Amino acid sequence: MSTERNVLDPLEIAETWYRGGRKVALATVIETWGSAPRPVGSHLVIDDEGNFQGSVSGGCVEGAVIAEAMxxxxxxxxxxxxxGVADETAWRVGLSCGGRIRVYVERIEG
Amino acid sequence: MERSTLQAINAARAARRAAVVVTDLSDGTSQVFPEGAKFPPEWDSVIVQALRSGRAGVTAVEERSLFINVHLPPPRIVAIGAVHISQALAGLAAVAGFDMVIIDPRTAFATTERFGNVELLAEWPEDILSSRPLDRYTALAALTHDPKIDDYPIRAALEAGCFYVGSLGSRKTHATRVERLTQAGVPAEAIGRIKAPIGLDIGAASPAEIAVAVLAEIIEALRRRDPAGRAGGAR
Incomplete structure (x- = not known):
């Protein structure tokens, strides 16, 4: 019933940023195994200057996702x-919880 | 993702309408399907299932790998009565992540001095709910124990399939409420969904403690609601 929209909502931010002329990518958790910090469907929005809002993990892999997103x-x-912990890259960026996640990253178009 | 897709998702969410986004992971195309729309036959069952369960995930349909994301409206609490319990409930609801709105036509009760930032509507529930209807993602707590104020929104909540309908009042008060609702033609099954006396039985005594019991009962109804889609509370 509240008409106030969440200012930290990644999808709202994606629309606002895009409308403001920024280039925007959207990252979405599509699969998780084991204990993963953020559920499937969680979003992270990134612009072409590396600004971001939202999360796909508890801060563990965001850095790597942002680099790929750019x-x-x-x-x-x-x-x-x-x-995931089994993979060299992930070991460095660290999913310390021991889980594994897949993240889909796409550009906002049109 | 097309900008128009993003806009459609946000529009559905702003309108408190559930929506499913289907992304074809092989070619990157995505489409939005608001609840109640016509779904493509080959995707119908996965979309319906996603709306029911609220669960996102990857699935294969006709050898295509699809990511199904679900956006359900955020749960909110509508409290009838700007009473002492509502004051405490408003603070707790914010902490637990619920939107909350309080409706009370009695202007002496419904003052911003008593309620600060909570959305407060000093009008009759009949007038508010006709333009801002209840839905399955709403919990209704009727807290005035005045039939003139409470009865209408209780009936409206049962009809709308609110995931929680609770009503303040003693067993005796509730017994007379059941009689009134029965006479008004509300089915016994629907009346049986009303939680009364309101709140989990934790021996709550003060208004703040009762608010904790009510919020706990609302959370239970939300998290254990029937995954087959009908809003819960029937147990």
């Missing part, structure tokens, strides 16, 4: 990223 903003080709 490339996707340039190329326009969506990508599925996977992070």
């Amino acid at each position: 490339e996707i903003i340039e190329t326009g080709a969506p990508k599925i990223l996977e992070f």
Whole structure:
């Protein structure tokens, strides 16, 4: 019933940023295994200057997602990223909880 | 994702309408399906299932890998009565992440001095609910124990399938309420969904403690609601 919209909502922010002329990518958790900090469907929105809002983990892999997203903003080709303790990259960026996640990153178009 | 898709998702969420987003992971195309829309036959069952369960995930349909995301409206609490319990409930609801609105036509009760930032409507529930209807993602707590104020929104909440309908008052007060609702033609099954006396039985005594008991009961109804889609509380 409240008409006030959440100012920290990633999808609202994505629309606002895009409308404001920024290039925007949207990252979404599409699969999780084991204990994962954010549920499937969680969003992170990134612009071409590396500004971001929302989360796909508890801060563990956001840095890597943002770096990939900035490339996707340039190329326009969506990508599925996977992070988990078994993988070298993830070990560095660290999903300390021991879970594994897949994140879909796409550019806002049109 | 197309900008128009993003706008459609946000429009559905702003209108408190559930929506499913289907993304084809092989080609990156995505489409939005608001609740009640016509779904493509090949996706109908996965979309309906997602709306019912509220669960997002990857699924394969006709050898295409699809990501199904679900956006359900955020749960909110509508309290009837700007009473002492509502004052405490408003603070607790904010902490627990619920939107809350309080409706009370008695202007002496419904003052911003008593309620601060909570949305407060000093009007009759009949007048408010016709333009801002209840829905399945709403909990209704009737807290005035005045039939003139409480009865209408209780009936409206049962009809709208609110996931929680609770009503303040002793067992005796509730017994007379049941009689009135029965005479008004409300089915016994619907009346049986009303939680009364309101709140989990934790021996709550003060208004603040009763508010805790009410919020706990609302959370239970939300988290354990029937995954088959009908808003819960029937147990």
